[in-house]
Amino acid sequence: MKAFTQLFTAIDQTTKTNQKIMAMVDYFTHAEEEDKIFAVSILIGNRPKRPVKTSELREWAAELADLPLWLFEESYHVVGDLAEAIALILPTHQQEQESSLRETLDFLKELTDLPSEVKKARITYYWMSTPVQERFVFNKLITGNFRMGVSKQLVIKALAKYLDQEQTSIAHQLMGKWDPYEESMSSMFEGDNHLNKHHLPYPFFLAYPLDEEPDTLGDSNDWYIEKKLDGIRGQIIVRNDELFVWSRGEELLTDKFPEFHSLQSSLPNGTVLDGEIIPWRDGSPLPFQVMQTRIGRKNISQKYLKEAPLVMVCFDILEYQGLDLRQKPLADRRIILKNVIESQSGNVLLLSEAMDFTNWQDVGEFRENARDYQCEGLMLKRKNSPYETGRKRGNWWKWKTDPMTIDGVLLYAQSGHGRRANLYTDYTFAVWDGDVLVPFAKAYSGLSDAEIKVLDSWIKRNTIEKFGPVRSVNPEYVFEIAFEGINSSPRHKSGVALRFPRILRWRKDKSPKDANTKSDLLQLIEAVNP
Amino acid sequence: MLEFTDKGIFCPQANVYIDPWRPVKSAIITHGHSDHARKGNRKYLCHLDTIPILKLRLGEEIAVQGLAFGQEISINGVKISLHPAGHIIGSAQVRLEYKGEIWVVSGDYKLMSDGLSVPFEPVTCHHFITESTFGLPIYKFPTAAEIYESINQWWRQNAAEGYNSIVVAYALGKSQSILHNLDQSIGEIYLHGAVANVNNAFNKNGFDFPGTWVNPEMDSKSIKGSMIITPSSALGTPWISKFKPSRIAICSGWMQLRGARRRSGVDRGFVLSDHCDWEQLNDAVLGTAAENIYVTHGYQNTFAKWLTEKYHLNAVEIKTQFEPVTGDLD
Numbered sequence: 001m002k003a004f005t006q007l008f009t010a011i012d013q014t015t016k017t018n019q020k021i022m023a024m025v026d027y028f029t030h031a032e033e034e035d036k037i038f039a040v041s042i043l044i045g046n047r048p049k050r051p052v053k054t055s056e057l058r059e060w061a062a063e064l065a066d067l068p069l070w071l072f073e074e075s076y077h078v079v080g081d082l083a084e085a086i087a088l089i090l091p092t093h094q095q096e097q098e099s100s101l102r103e104t105l106d107f108l109k110e111l112t113d114l115p116s117e118v119k120k121a122r123i124t125y126y127w128m129s130t131p132v133q134e135r136f137v138f139n140k141l142i143t144g145n146f147r148m149g150v151s152k153q154l155v156i157k158a159l160a161k162y163l164d165q166e167q168t169s170i171a172h173q174l175m176g177k178w179d180p181y182e183e184s185m186s187s188m189f190e191g192d193n194h195l196n197k198h199h200l201p202y203p204f205f206l207a208y209p210l211d212e213e214p215d216t217l218g219d220s221n222d223w224y225i226e227k228k229l230d231g232i233r234g235q236i237i238v239r240n241d242e243l244f245v246w247s248r249g250e251e252l253l254t255d256k257f258p259e260f261h262s263l264q265s266s267l268p269n270g271t272v273l274d275g276e277i278i279p280w281r282d283g284s285p286l287p288f289q290v291m292q293t294r295i296g297r298k299n300i301s302q303k304y305l306k307e308a309p310l311v312m313v314c315f316d317i318l319e320y321q322g323l324d325l326r327q328k329p330l331a332d333r334r335i336i337l338k339n340v341i342e343s344q345s346g347n348v349l350l351l352s353e354a355m356d357f358t359n360w361q362d363v364g365e366f367r368e369n370a371r372d373y374q375c376e377g378l379m380l381k382r383k384n385s386p387y388e389t390g391r392k393r394g395n396w397w398k399w400k401t402d403p404m405t406i407d408g409v410l411l412y413a414q415s416g417h418g419r420r421a422n423l424y425t426d427y428t429f430a431v432w433d434g435d436v437l438v439p440f441a442k443a444y445s446g447l448s449d450a451e452i453k454v455l456d457s458w459i460k461r462n463t464i465e466k467f468g469p470v471r472s473v474n475p476e477y478v479f480e481i482a483f484e485g486i487n488s489s490p491r492h493k494s495g496v497a498l499r500f501p502r503i504l505r506w507r508k509d510k511s512p513k514d515a516n517t518k519s520d521l522l523q524l525i526e527a528v529n530p
Numbered sequence: 531m532l533e534f535t536d537k538g539i540f541c542p543q544a545n546v547y548i549d550p551w552r553p554v555k556s557a558i559i560t561h562g563h564s565d566h567a568r569k570g571n572r573k574y575l576c577h578l579d580t581i582p583i584l585k586l587r588l589g590e591e592i593a594v595q596g597l598a599f600g601q602e603i604s605i606n607g608v609k610i611s612l613h614p615a616g617h618i619i620g621s622a623q624v625r626l627e628y629k630g631e632i633w634v635v636s637g638d639y640k641l642m643s644d645g646l647s648v649p650f651e652p653v654t655c656h657h658f659i660t661e662s663t664f665g666l667p668i669y670k671f672p673t674a675a676e677i678y679e680s681i682n683q684w685w686r687q688n689a690a691e692g693y694n695s696i697v698v699a700y701a702l703g704k705s706q707s708i709l710h711n712l713d714q715s716i717g718e719i720y721l722h723g724a725v726a727n728v729n730n731a732f733n734k735n736g737f738d739f740p741g742t743w744v745n746p747e748m749d750s751k752s753i754k755g756s757m758i759i760t761p762s763s764a765l766g767t768p769w770i771s772k773f774k775p776s777r778i779a780i781c782s783g784w785m786q787l788r789g790a791r792r793r794s795g796v797d798r799g800f801v802l803s804d805h806c807d808w809e810q811l812n813d814a815v816l817g818t819a820a821e822n823i824y825v826t827h828g829y830q831n832t833f834a835k836w837l838t839e840k841y842h843l844n845a846v847e848i849k850t851q852f853e854p855v856t857g858d859l860d
Contacts, residue, residue: 012788013798067667068839074832075668080789088668088786136788421789449793 003031004039004101005134011149020150024158035101037188041180042101042141043148043155050144051111052119054082057143060120061086064127077469080421083139087132097129108142153390163189168389171203176250198239201246202272202318202326203389207379207396214360214380214399222383224330224354225363227375228398229313230288230485231278232295236260236312238267239322245277258300259310259348266344270322273337274387275314275352285374287529288499289487314341315352315379318387326387333387370401371528376484377401403482404524405504406516409437410477413459414470416444424459424471425452427503429481431494433518440494440521441481446503455506478510479503486524496521531608531628532635532657534824534848539635539659541626544608546575548624548635558610560637561621562587562702577612579620582731583702599648615639616650617804618703619732625653633657634818640803641810644674644707652817659848660815662828663805664783665836671783671807677800678711684779684798689717689755694776698796701725701761703804704781706732709739712757720744720753722760722769744772765796783807816841824848 010023024043028036062072072089079085099107107126111119123142127135140146156174160167173188176199217223233248243264245254254260257277267273279286279294286308294304317337318326325333334354341349357363363378370377377400385395408429416425426444430437447455455477463471485499495518507514533540538550546556553570560566560576562583567576569588576584578596585592597603599622602611607629612622617638624635632655639661641650664671685695699705701724709729712719719741721729726743733739741759744750750772762780764770770778778796783803785791791799806814815823815837823845825834830847837845 012792015795065667068836071667071832071836074829075666078666078829079668079787084788085668088670417789420793421787423793 001099001101001104001130001134001137003027004035005137007039008137008148009133017154020154021158021161024150024155025162028158028162032100032102033185036185037180037183038101038105040155040159040174040185040188041178042146043150044152044174045147046180047144047146048105048108048141049112051108051142052123054143056116056120057082057086057123057139060124061089061127064124065089065091077415078422080415080417083143083145084136086127086139087136090127090135093130093135094128096131104138104141159189165189168203171389172200175200175203176246177252199237199242199244199252201235201237201244201250202274202387204233204235204248204274205388205396206248206391207381207398208391208393210380210397210399214363217360217380217397220357220360220363224334224379224381224383225357226315226352226354226379226381227370227373228377228379228400229276229278229285229374230376231276231285231291231313234275234277234312235318236263236267236271236273236275237319238264238271239269241265241269247277256295256300257310258305260312262346263344263348266346267340268321270319271340272317272319273312273314273340273349274316274318275312277310277312279308280311280313280350281309287487288485289497311348311350313350313352315381316387329384329386330381331383367399367401403484403500403504404486404528405480405482406431406440406521406524407478407507407510407514408441408481409475409512409515410455410473410479411437411439411475412470412472413455420452423452424456427479429479430475431516431518431521433494437475437512438494438518440492440496440518441483441498441501443479443481443501443503446482447506451506475512478507478512478515480505480507486521486528488522488525494518494521496525531626531631532633532659541608543628544605544610544626546605546608546610547571549637558624559584560615560624560635561618563618563638563700566637575610577620577622579732579735580622581620582735583620583728586727586731599651613653614648614651616641616643616647619647619706619737621647623651623653625655631656633659634820635659636661636814638663638805639814640806641814642671642674642806644804645678646707646710647703650814652814655818655820657822657824658815658818658820659824659826660811661805662811662825662830662833664803664807665811665825665829665833667808669783669786669807670809671786671801671803674707674711674802677781677802678708681708681711681779681781681800681802682713682716684777685712685716685757688777692755692775694753694756694758694773696758696760696770696773696776696778697781697800698760698762698765698778699781699802700804702728704802705729705759705761706737706739707804708781708802709741709759712740714740716755716757718742718753718756720756720758722758722764724761724763725759744769815843 007023007027011020058072062069075089076082076085156167156170159170235246237244245257245260247253279290290308294308314337317333320336338351341351367378380397380399382395408431410427411430412428413424414426415422428439429441430439459473462474465472481501482504483498483501487497488495489497531541537547537552537554539548546558547554548558549560549566550557556573557571558575562580567584574584574592574594578598581594581596584594597612599612599614602609609627611625613625615621615623615637617640626633634653634655639650643649688695699708705725721741721743729739753773758773779798779800780794780796781800781802783805785799785801821844823837823843825845826848834845834847837843
């Protein structure tokens, strides 16, 4: 674990992507061969299953450190990270025993089915044989919330450099779920092995948010302009008489979508479609929330199939008759896509409409009123663009409509985790219901580090009550909260649920009495959910 | 014998305050840090080595009396003496005795030696007032010697790669203990004005700290592979950019936590504190044999509860004027 811990520390200590890449290349060059594939798996965000309850870990750590549990809990709140809190609080290690990354992961795997006392004995032994930083990394693995601080794109860059291969081919080979116990560096990355993996999706091409005026994009006629729908981005694959539905998060969701199962026989082998999966009825999309409740279910009952029938609104075809079409211009791909969809008798595949506009001004007007058309903005795609890999500027842009906003009063604050540990960064906001403030949104992001610091120190001086890590504060400050969607919800105190709430700005010019009201929220719900 | 008032800790019998927050007639100052030594008091009493700092920071004209460690004076029947606190040069615990009852105000202190200030000395008493800046068991500081070694190593490597090394530390206290332990064979040492001023004050009193003040006329291009010591106020100013290419490190007990390290946005964090970690705090409290413990500044509530539960001491929490903000340079 020494080498892997060094890699973690090197990545953790820098914010410069180049240094992160160099650290990974350095690790791959020097690490034990059998460790490498496990490191790749962890670097791209796969986590071992948690073999013990965290409540047990807390108890064992407190006991080993000879501390009461309450003191451990208080310390944990300050650290803001369980793995780190345990690593710091334990007594100094008594012996040193080096195990490789693979051995450590084996150790965790074996642990799962053992009785609690045996788990405790083994973990205690591991803790007491490793220095603090290795202990910390071990705890990160065991608590199952490990993040290495590198994006998948960076890992791909490092692997491409180390293996001397193209980034696009590495990206493709890393798609989907794979098991490091069944792979090796050579089975993953040597030769064209991935071609046998007929279930794999293509790396998704992602659009950049448009950050300039659209006029800079040239003639609007050179662009396909489509509605940006709020569903689940996915790929539908039919190969070798099998059907696979992948989400953009690279989860295999085939079983969740019985609607698509007939495509297995109706689409020709060697077809890959890209589009947005979304509940749809009577020619228009249903709110995202309708699908969300359905996605969470293990078994999809008839009730859900009826209430939230899904379609894929297709906007691209990446493979047809077994041929990779990604380098062809989008205009050509759309012609093929249109034919494929029209040849289908069912109604689960729809073609994403390329809308007609005479100029960018009309496009802009549509975007401003996007919500009236049940979409969250527009997608702009150059007609002659290839299908690229990852998030790239230039050919595809997303142009979202402005978020909805509400002014809320800061009511509760909670300390954050990780980088924000011990700083009050998680806020709850309220609106007026008569002369009572009712909480309606929690938001974590949107303030600058400087604003957080000021607010943190104000919160500490203006606390009314402490409830564990949460503090109630004097209702004094008003913040403008932005969000993408709003719906009624019986589960929330205020009766509303927001989608992607975040802080837009600190309204120092407003006093609490200027904040919005609950009836403002209810009016918004009516306005956007006709 | 002592009371906690809105001006600070007060001894009515001697009519004297210890580290008062607001101007009073007579003040005993534990050490020269600005949250302890404030302006406007009519009379100051402190350790001899603290005098030059008070004059530097509060003005040459202040009325100040110096005591050596262990030297006893008596005010209206209260016997008062100062004892080493090991926090910075001249930092003292205040011992007050009246009719056989003994109180000790420890101010800021640490048990671990920094190789420079006179080491902490346990003073037996009935009532002990302690801070609790790092009063949680997650704080376990490495020895100062280990940290100095890492700082020198870091400097050596930066110098070899053509970088200047900028160390951010309190101008008073940590700067001197670091300077005292730098390996001067690695390269030149430069100082921010605030650090140079403190050094000058000490050097007049027989100390000798290395380093050259970076005055505005100096050609910063000639500074290469050097060590620069600065307080945090210079972070993010053009003054810091003069030393590019450079790497920046913060020396603070808070650097024990990954969150604080990452939030600081600098290249390196050294866990170097002039306060006690958890174990030192426990040792200090037990070392006084006091039955009554007053916990201030830091995790007072938690530490007081721990002392009560674990050692059955009569420990209470004393609210200080401000809640500390983590990420300071303590």
